Amino acid sequence: MANTSASMGNLPFFMLVMLISGSANTLLMKFMVMQKVPLGPGGVATGFDHPYFQSLLMMLGEFLCLIVYLSSRKTEKEAAAVAGVPKSVFFFACLFDWTATTLVNMAYGLIAASVVQMTRGAIVIFTCALSMLVLKRRQYKYHMVGVFMVFVGITLVSLSTFYNPSHHSTDSPGSSRAKILGISLCIGAQIFQASMLVYEESIMSKYPAPPLLVVGMEGTFGIGVGVVLLSILNPMGIESTPNALYQMGHSTPLLMAVVASIFSIAFFNFSGVTVTQQASCVARSTIDVSRTVLIWIVELALGWNSFNALQLSGFVTLAIGAMIYNRLITFKCLDPSEIEEALTILKDKEKTSLQSDNGALAYDALQRDANP
Numbered sequence: 001m002a003n004t005s006a007s008m009g010n011l012p013f014f015m016l017v018m019l020i021s022g023s024a025n026t027l028l029m030k031f032m033v034m035q036k037v038p039l040g041p042g043g044v045a046t047g048f049d050h051p052y053f054q055s056l057l058m059m060l061g062e063f064l065c066l067i068v069y070l071s072s073r074k075t076e077k078e079a080a081a082v083a084g085v086p087k088s089v090f091f092f093a094c095l096f097d098w099t100a101t102t103l104v105n106m107a108y109g110l111i112a113a114s115v116v117q118m119t120r121g122a123i124v125i126f127t128c129a130l131s132m133l134v135l136k137r138r139q140y141k142y143h144m145v146g147v148f149m150v151f152v153g154i155t156l157v158s159l160s161t162f163y164n165p166s167h168h169s170t171d172s173p174g175s176s177r178a179k180i181l182g183i184s185l186c187i188g189a190q191i192f193q194a195s196m197l198v199y200e201e202s203i204m205s206k207y208p209a210p211p212l213l214v215v216g217m218e219g220t221f222g223i224g225v226g227v228v229l230l231s232i233l234n235p236m237g238i239e240s241t242p243n244a245l246y247q248m249g250h251s252t253p254l255l256m257a258v259v260a261s262i263f264s265i266a267f268f269n270f271s272g273v274t275v276t277q278q279a280s281c282v283a284r285s286t287i288d289v290s291r292t293v294l295i296w297i298v299e300l301a302l303g304w305n306s307f308n309a310l311q312l313s314g315f316v317t318l319a320i321g322a323m324i325y326n327r328l329i330t331f332k333c334l335d336p337s338e339i340e341e342a343l344t345i346l347k348d349k350e351k352t353s354l355q356s357d358n359g360a361l362a363y364d365a366l367q368r369d370a371n372p
Helices: 002-009 011-034 051-071 076-083 088-108 113-133 141-163 175-206 211-236 241-249 252-278 281-302 309-325 338-370
Strands: 036-038 045-047
Touching: 011 088, 011 252, 011 281, 036 241, 051 088, 051 211, 051 252, 088 113, 088 175, 088 211, 113 141, 113 175, 113 281, 113 309, 141 175, 141 309, 211 241, 211 252, 241 252, 281 309
Parallel strands: none
Antiparallel strands: 036 045
């Protein structure tokens, strides 16, 4: 119980790391796309648009977590319990992650990065629905109101790109169609991302898998999937890894952004899985949406985006919704009854106890196999 209390005490720290590293990663992705570098000797300068290769870079970042995990000191009991976790569970989580990441990377070539992040807020809706359907997690009135306000805020911000586009948007006839496609790709990505979050929470409630191991194994499988995909897509002309490497090798700012994004995604995923383990997948997705405000502020400061009153109203609505969901702002009419809260606390204790029992059972099973 003492360890659990200590872990919960570190929860705000991991939430902060998730917020900062996630914001940095999105801004770095936008910076990469903005770089104009030739694809080869004597070629015309063009943007860094390699969605599948960029997904592989993200998987490299997640793989770093496995290196940290393997280099950390573990007790014999912990190592034995982790050895009993089936590796296939990480593969399925990796497929969800790969699909979501690639769809978002495709959207970066169609809409502004800030709009990408705004639209990604739909993950709260999908995560909330899946957590109720799959994890049987109960959502109270303040949850529903918070999620609804987040959705309204994201909708307002997304609409602002059509009614008052930023100075970086194009005015060509196909630009509106491109924006709709880009937003659709982001929304589709959030279905897979929400599925991954719910799946991660599910496997961590069944198996004694530390966050570093979960993220690291997903990255390991992700690298394998990426190598296979790129070996198929390069001959088909859908992706060009040599062009991507040439651009990176001939632009120091681009190369630095790539390296920084790899480390930022490592910190983001580790802190994100930790939040999922210590709180819930819906709490993680809500924090993920909240970083939109930070990204917008930085973009305005750097001149990457122009001020938009509709965007501002959307951000205010989104922020209030996130605070209501996390009970930073409370309304008595939305609070659950004492009986409902007592039942929730009891259920959380049973969940924590089950995680400990799973680790002990895995260790005991291994001991029986070793000493028949």
